[in-house]
Amino acid sequence: MAKKKTKAKSSTTTKIKKPSRKFGFKLSSQQKLIVGSLLMILGILLFIAFLSFFFTGKADQSTLTEIGTREVVAENWLNKLGAWVSDFFIMRGFGISSFIFAGIIFLSGIYVTLDINKAKLRSHWIWGTLIAIWLSIFFGFFTHKYDALGGTIGFEMNSFIQDYIGIIGTALLLFFGMIIYAAIRFKVTGESIVNVFKSAKSSFKEDFKTSPQTASESYAALDNDLTAEAEAIKAAFDLKPSKQDVVAVTKPKPSAPIASPSLNIEVPQIVQEEEEDDEEELAMEVEQVVEEASESDNLSNKLVADYGKFDPTLELSKYQFPTLDLLKKYDSEGITIDQDELEENKNRIVETLNNYNIGISNIKATIGPTVTLYEIVPNAGVRISKIKNLEDDIALSLAALGIRIIAPIPGKGTIGIEVPNKNSTIVSMRSVIASQKFQKSEMELPIAFGKTISNETFVVDLAKMPHLLMAGATGQGKSVGLNAVLTSLLYKKHPAEVKFVLVDPKKVELTLFNKIERHYLAKLPDSEEAIITDNTKVIHTLNSLCIEMDNRYEMLKNALCRNIKEYNDKFKARKLNPNEGHQFLPYIVLVVDEFADLIMTAGKEVETPIARLAQLARAIGIHLIIATQRPSVNVITGIIKANFPARIAFRVTSKIDSRTILDSSGADQLIGRGDMLYTQGNELTRIQCAFVDTPEVELVTEFIGGQKGYPDAYLLPEYVGEESGISLDVDISDRDKLFREAAEVIVTAQQGSASLLQRKLKLGYNRAGRLIDQLEAAGIVGQFEGSKARQVLVPDLVALDQLLANEVS
Numbered sequence: 001m002a003k004k005k006t007k008a009k010s011s012t013t014t015k016i017k018k019p020s021r022k023f024g025f026k027l028s029s030q031q032k033l034i035v036g037s038l039l040m041i042l043g044i045l046l047f048i049a050f051l052s053f054f055f056t057g058k059a060d061q062s063t064l065t066e067i068g069t070r071e072v073v074a075e076n077w078l079n080k081l082g083a084w085v086s087d088f089f090i091m092r093g094f095g096i097s098s099f100i101f102a103g104i105i106f107l108s109g110i111y112v113t114l115d116i117n118k119a120k121l122r123s124h125w126i127w128g129t130l131i132a133i134w135l136s137i138f139f140g141f142f143t144h145k146y147d148a149l150g151g152t153i154g155f156e157m158n159s160f161i162q163d164y165i166g167i168i169g170t171a172l173l174l175f176f177g178m179i180i181y182a183a184i185r186f187k188v189t190g191e192s193i194v195n196v197f198k199s200a201k202s203s204f205k206e207d208f209k210t211s212p213q214t215a216s217e218s219y220a221a222l223d224n225d226l227t228a229e230a231e232a233i234k235a236a237f238d239l240k241p242s243k244q245d246v247v248a249v250t251k252p253k254p255s256a257p258i259a260s261p262s263l264n265i266e267v268p269q270i271v272q273e274e275e276e277d278d279e280e281e282l283a284m285e286v287e288q289v290v291e292e293a294s295e296s297d298n299l300s301n302k303l304v305a306d307y308g309k310f311d312p313t314l315e316l317s318k319y320q321f322p323t324l325d326l327l328k329k330y331d332s333e334g335i336t337i338d339q340d341e342l343e344e345n346k347n348r349i350v351e352t353l354n355n356y357n358i359g360i361s362n363i364k365a366t367i368g369p370t371v372t373l374y375e376i377v378p379n380a381g382v383r384i385s386k387i388k389n390l391e392d393d394i395a396l397s398l399a400a401l402g403i404r405i406i407a408p409i410p411g412k413g414t415i416g417i418e419v420p421n422k423n424s425t426i427v428s429m430r431s432v433i434a435s436q437k438f439q440k441s442e443m444e445l446p447i448a449f450g451k452t453i454s455n456e457t458f459v460v461d462l463a464k465m466p467h468l469l470m471a472g473a474t475g476q477g478k479s480v481g482l483n484a485v486l487t488s489l490l491y492k493k494h495p496a497e498v499k500f501v502l503v504d505p506k507k508v509e510l511t512l513f514n515k516i517e518r519h520y521l522a523k524l525p526d527s528e529e530a531i532i533t534d535n536t537k538v539i540h541t542l543n544s545l546c547i548e549m550d551n552r553y554e555m556l557k558n559a560l561c562r563n564i565k566e567y568n569d570k571f572k573a574r575k576l577n578p579n580e581g582h583q584f585l586p587y588i589v590l591v592v593d594e595f596a597d598l599i600m601t602a603g604k605e606v607e608t609p610i611a612r613l614a615q616l617a618r619a620i621g622i623h624l625i626i627a628t629q630r631p632s633v634n635v636i637t638g639i640i641k642a643n644f645p646a647r648i649a650f651r652v653t654s655k656i657d658s659r660t661i662l663d664s665s666g667a668d669q670l671i672g673r674g675d676m677l678y679t680q681g682n683e684l685t686r687i688q689c690a691f692v693d694t695p696e697v698e699l700v701t702e703f704i705g706g707q708k709g710y711p712d713a714y715l716l717p718e719y720v721g722e723e724s725g726i727s728l729d730v731d732i733s734d735r736d737k738l739f740r741e742a743a744e745v746i747v748t749a750q751q752g753s754a755s756l757l758q759r760k761l762k763l764g765y766n767r768a769g770r771l772i773d774q775l776e777a778a779g780i781v782g783q784f785e786g787s788k789a790r791q792v793l794v795p796d797l798v799a800l801d802q803l804l805a806n807e808v809s
């Protein structure tokens with residue numbers, strides 16, 4: 001007591017006293033270096049002495065008694081002292097496990113020098129000693145005399161234990177020691193052992209089932225590409241150049257394999273973690289600041305160390321991706337070059353241009369799956385617009401449909417004339433999925449659309465687009481295009497990573513995907529079918545997606561993340577607490593087939609949420625794909641166009657339609673059957689869309705649907721339409737325990753939002769939502785108003801008290 005009093009008098013800060021009471025001395029940095037290096041050297045010396053003992057130990061037996069005599073020479077590499085110390089540790093001590101002590105002493109040196117966590121070092125000493133004892137008993141178990149393996153301790157303890165519980169008992173006791181170690185040190189549990197066996201079994205199966213096939217398919221695809229290239233090059237050399245023009249065939253660049261390392265290789269941040277555990281050493285203010293700032297990091301690091309990173313695929317850990325053999329190989333695949341055709345076309349182009357006095361200094365041909373691009377370099381002084389105006393004349397002279405002139409080709413300084421091949425080839429979905437470019441892509445939502453004019457596989461990231469508008473006259477390949485998009489994602493993304501919301505007013509196109517409802521589809525809570533065919537349901541679903549968007553933004557805001565990728569990475573690193581409403585967020589892809597039909601019947605009701613989603617949803621992982629037959633301005637309105645920079649046009653019937661969708665002509669000159677133009681804002685790329693037939697999609701969805709899925713489709717937030725006006729007659733006795741507290745929070749903040757409750761009362765989303773419903777029923781907050789916060793109907797806490805008191809009476 002007296003002591004306390006004097007302390008209070010003499011100092012105003014009791015904090016500073018605490019550490020000085022604990023430690024008698026504290027090393028300066030220089031002293032730490034000296035002591036640390038001394039310990040390291042000691043560790044090394046012990047190691048050398050121990051090692052030497054196994055070569056010189058026998059010879060040195062006689063010298064041990066004469067350690068004090070200077071003249072006596074020992075054979076140990078560290079002479080007499082080495083001989084004595086190693087004999088002491090190995091023969092009279094722990095046997096071979098004495099090396100552990102050399103190691104720990106060396107490690108202690110490092111810890112002291114670098115001034116890292118003493119608590120960890122202490123645990124190394126405790127565990128090291130226990131392991132040394134266990135090992136010496138273990139080795140002693142197999143020997144029947146004093147020897148260097150188990151040492152005296154091992155031998156004596158063994159015979160002592162065996163005298164009481166026998167050989168079998170001793171063996172089991174040793175085994176038990178091992179279990180204790182594994183359980184405490186590595187947090188091994190019965191469950192984790194079972195899991196290890198299970199995953200080993202399934203990966204073993206997988207290795208045998210899928211990988212050889214996938215690999216061989218990929219090679220086959222690569223082979224295909226290379227054959228096409230070789231043929232193209234051959235053709236180039238076979239063409240005979242005439243006087244003033246040269247024909248060459250460009251060599252399509254092979255799809256470069258991307259050899260970047262796989263993501264998320266975690267480098268454990270040992271230094272950081274250790275700093276924070278150091279309770280005793282944190283006498284300095286600066287260190288305390290560090291500790292406070294990274295408290296949550298510390299917790300998440302510990303969680304990651306204990307349980308590993310969060311794996312969203314764990315629930316369906318046995319899920320197998322569809323195999324390539326589900327997709328069909330087509331006979332007319334692979335480019336064949338018709339030299340006569342090439343020569344003929346070239347001559348006609350040159351002739352036509354000559355007729356109009358346009359000289360050409362160079363011409364080269366690039367053969368694609370459906371069209372061949374003739375690139376010409378006109379003589380100096382020729383006006384580009386002159387060539388552009390000859391589009392129809394060239395088409396006439398070539399007697400071919402679908403000629404497109406690109407004058408000039410952006411970034412090349414040449415003029416391109418695309419001429420359809422007489423025999424077009426099919427680009428199979430199988431070949432694009434098997435391509436290296438797709439297989440090795442590390443995009444968030446990779447889509448293999450098909451092949452470009454230079455026969456390269458065209459892969460783009462839907463997450464970067466971020467929304468896609470698709471248009472084309474009927475029968476030109478839209479539905480096949482949509483199937484190609486969905487199939488690409490099915491081949492690359494786990495069910496936990498992406499969900500589809502499918503809107504199909506035609507009721508026939510997307511029904512095949514019903515089979516993967518419990519794996520990949522999202523739906524409204526009360527609906528039976530996941531694929532939406534009814535227009536009122538579309539409105540509900542779109543509004544529900546808006547709510548999902550707002551919820552996700554709120555979650556991102558609370559997690560201080562800018563986009564879904566950052567958020568999910570943080571969640572996987574266990575830095576976000578699921579009890580605070582955080583969860584792993586899958587990407588959501590909304591596909592609307594036949595958008596024109598929707599706009600015609602529902603108009604603004606559909607347009608407004610679509611525009612909202614298109615404007616805002618990119619950062620939180622909701623991406624829209626909208627397809628329409630009628631690309632007219634009342635369907636693709638300005639606001640929709642402005643938010644869909646990525647567009648695809650299949651063949652359309654008029655230049656005006658082409659302008660509506662692409663902002664330029666060109667789509668009217670396509671040849672149909674999957675021939676398409678893609679733009680992401682600036683230049684147009686001509687692509688032959690990959691062909692995936694209905695039976696192929698059926699096989700893929702059956703393959704996925706046949707596997708274990710989630711209990712239900714991914715549920716979107718409930719949307720209560722204005723017209724339904726459900727009455728909330730919640731019984732007072734059924735109210736949540738936190739009802740009153742929630743009411744006070746809402747009234748004080750004068751803001752009726754579930755997320756406010758989530759934050760203030762640390763609740764999950766569902767509970768906060770229920771509380772809001774109860775508050776509405778009690779007349780404390782107003783009705784649901786879409787994504788806006790509800791109106792608070794009680795002005796202050798006094799009024800709230802009165803209202804609740806009246807309720808009871």
Ligand SMILES: Nc1ncnc2c1ncn2[C@@H]1O[C@H](COP(=O)(O)OP(=O)(O)OP(=O)(O)O)[C@@H](O)[C@H]1O
Nearest residue numbers: 473474475476477478479480481673674689690691
């Ligand atoms: N990429 C392609 N490669 C080869 N043929 C294709 C391709 N895409 C479509 N086709 C052919 O065109 C036909 C019509 O395609 P699809 O059903 O996709 O047209 P659509 O634009 O969806 O028509 P609708 O709007 O009437 O549904 C297909 O049956 C197929 O024979």
